[in-house]
Amino acid sequence: MSRYDDIINLERPKSNHMKMNIKLRAGIFAPFAALTGYKEALLEEEKVMDNKIDISIDKEEEINDKLLNVDLESIYDIVYFKKDVNKDGGKYLTIRKKVRRLDLDNKYIILLGGIKIPFSDIYDIKKVP
Numbered sequence: 001m002s003r004y005d006d007i008i009n010l011e012r013p014k015s016n017h018m019k020m021n022i023k024l025r026a027g028i029f030a031p032f033a034a035l036t037g038y039k040e041a042l043l044e045e046e047k048v049m050d051n052k053i054d055i056s057i058d059k060e061e062e063i064n065d066k067l068l069n070v071d072l073e074s075i076y077d078i079v080y081f082k083k084d085v086n087k088d089g090g091k092y093l094t095i096r097k098k099v100r101r102l103d104l105d106n107k108y109i110i111l112l113g114g115i116k117i118p119f120s121d122i123y124d125i126k127k128v129p
Contacts, residue, residue: 049089052081053123066125067109070099078109079124080117092123 055063070076075098083090097111107119 044086047084047087049084049087050081050091051089052083052121055123063119063122063125067102067119067122070102070109070125071127072099072101074098075128077124077126077128078111078117078122081121081123083121096128 075096077094077096079092079094081090082093095111095115097113097115100110100112102109103116108116109119109122110116
């Protein structure tokens, strides 16, 4: 007598549970990410931040003069400091756009596309020839 002779010809037991949908069953075997957001956190930690440069009074006056003489029909290269929302510091960025208007009350330069840059964050502004 072999080991399974007593059960080999028995009928398979019937389950009291409903059969699971194939898609739901496949979900059981899907990969599991236990550390959701970990990769993004590492990338955020690796970002190198710049500190905002304190500009001299002469440089500030030069920028103010350029802002007062902005031509709304011309394109400008603007170097400005953009503060990072997650860490101390930020980055210096350069953008090339047309100036839509100057908001002198709130001290913003508003570019085409709705980009607003505070006057205090502008490091340099040059008209593109």
